[in-house]
Amino acid sequence: MIFRRSERGKAPVEPVTLKILVAGGFGVGKTTLVGAVSEIKPLRTEETLSEAGRPVDDTRGVAGKHTTTVAMDFGRITLREDLVLYLFGTPGQDRFWFLWDELATGALGAVVLADTRRLEDCFAAVDYFERRSIPFVVGVNCFEGASRYPADAVRQALDLDESVPVVLCDARDRESVKDVLVGVVEHAMQAAAAAREPATT
Amino acid sequence: MSDDGRGTQRTKALRGIPGARGTPGPQETPRWFDDDAGPVVRPYAMTRGRTTSPAQHRLDLIAVVIAEAGAAGAPEADQTLSPEHVDIVELCRDAPQSVAELAAELDLPIGVIRVLIGDLVDDELVHVTRPVPPAELPDESILRDVISGLRAL
Ligand SMILES: Nc1nc2c(ncn2[C@@H]2O[C@H](COP(=O)(O)OP(=O)(O)OP(=O)(O)O)[C@@H](O)[C@H]2O)c(=O)[nH]1
Ligand SMILES: [Mg+2]
Numbered sequence: 001m002i003f004r005r006s007e008r009g010k011a012p013v014e015p016v017t018l019k020i021l022v023a024g025g026f027g028v029g030k031t032t033l034v035g036a037v038s039e040i041k042p043l044r045t046e047e048t049l050s051e052a053g054r055p056v057d058d059t060r061g062v063a064g065k066h067t068t069t070v071a072m073d074f075g076r077i078t079l080r081e082d083l084v085l086y087l088f089g090t091p092g093q094d095r096f097w098f099l100w101d102e103l104a105t106g107a108l109g110a111v112v113l114a115d116t117r118r119l120e121d122c123f124a125a126v127d128y129f130e131r132r133s134i135p136f137v138v139g140v141n142c143f144e145g146a147s148r149y150p151a152d153a154v155r156q157a158l159d160l161d162e163s164v165p166v167v168l169c170d171a172r173d174r175e176s177v178k179d180v181l182v183g184v185v186e187h188a189m190q191a192a193a194a195a196r197e198p199a200t201t
Numbered sequence: 202m203s204d205d206g207r208g209t210q211r212t213k214a215l216r217g218i219p220g221a222r223g224t225p226g227p228q229e230t231p232r233w234f235d236d237d238a239g240p241v242v243r244p245y246a247m248t249r250g251r252t253t254s255p256a257q258h259r260l261d262l263i264a265v266v267i268a269e270a271g272a273a274g275a276p277e278a279d280q281t282l283s284p285e286h287v288d289i290v291e292l293c294r295d296a297p298q299s300v301a302e303l304a305a306e307l308d309l310p311i312g313v314i315r316v317l318i319g320d321l322v323d324d325e326l327v328h329v330t331r332p333v334p335p336a337e338l339p340d341e342s343i344l345r346d347v348i349s350g351l352r353a354l
Contacts, residue, residue, distance in 0.1 A: 017263040018343075043302075076302070077351070077354065106263075
């Protein structure tokens with residue numbers, strides 16, 4: 001529930017709702033990121049997928065993880081009584097890519113989480129948001145044991161537009177995730193401003 | 202959405218993703234996890250096999266469902282409503298609920314929740330707010346509020 005019962009007879013506040021998507025490859029930390037800032041436990045529908053269906057190298061870097069989320073998970077941040085931000089973790093399995101269209105419609109922006117040990121896992125997400133002109137930030141999730149690439153190296157490897165922010169983050173850390181989300185909203189504001197004033201540079 | 206060639210280095214990653222180069226065909230219309238997860242038999246029995254309803258057309262996951270003030274009577278007394286319909290009205294009467302939250306709260310697939318909400322809209326027991334797409338926000342002040350709200354968390 002978003003709000004307490006409103007006073008008797010008073011019309012309830014009709015909140016403005018916004019959504020930010022969290023995308024990226026299998027096991028990259030999407031659910032963890034949502035959970036780090038959500039005021040509710042991330043709600044989700046999960047189904048255990050058999051390991052047999054996946055290419056062998058898909059599980060590199062995700063040792064010990066045997067299930068994956070096939071639907072979405074979402075979290076909620078009530079910023080004000082009348083302003084609520086929802087976070088949607090997109091399905092990690094590429095075969096569920098078509099769910100993104102529904103999630104992406106009307107999204108304020110997106111976080112593409114990347115793991116430097118398997119950067120290629122986020123290619124599909126980067127392509128998707130670029131093609132749909134949805135503002136996104138690349139969050140490089142800093143797992144232990146993964147070498148720390150400078151953000152610029154990641155930008156080059158992903159062939160990102162200069163305007164796309166690349167930030168190093170820790171999906172388990174609330175402050176770090178807050179910074180990533182602020183980055184998404186700021187980037188969305190800049191993209192909107194640029195769209196309003198074309199060809200001034 | 203121009204394709205300026207950016208991303209060509211990444212196209213390898215798209216191989217094997219059905220339809221990744223285009224929009225979904227009609228047979229691939231997003232249907233959520235109705236087929237892939239969750240108990241579907243009973244929920245669809247609940248909607249009497251209906252998978253669409255006029256009022257639930259394209260209900261966004263973050264559309265907010267609000268109980269009508271006139272719905273203060275007892276929806277449970279309405280014989281045409283299922284217990285799940287009544288649950289939705291009661292949850293929304295406590296506080297406005299997003300479509301996604303209702304689905305999670307009642308543990309029902311999104312498709313089923315949409316049908317049930319559509320029934321309730323038809324019966325004028327609830328109404329649904331259409332979320333404002335960010336591109337249609339009147340000004341930047343809401344986004345500034347989001348940023349300061351996030352920083353203050
Ligand atoms: N060391 C470290 N571990 C992390 C970090 N983020 C996530 N993990 C761990 O990585 C594993 C996978 O994280 P999830 O959040 O489930 O990943 P996901 O992207 O939601 O996975 P799918 O939904 O299955 O694709 C979990 O065991 C996390 O605890 C991080 O920043 N650092
Ligand atoms: Mg997950």
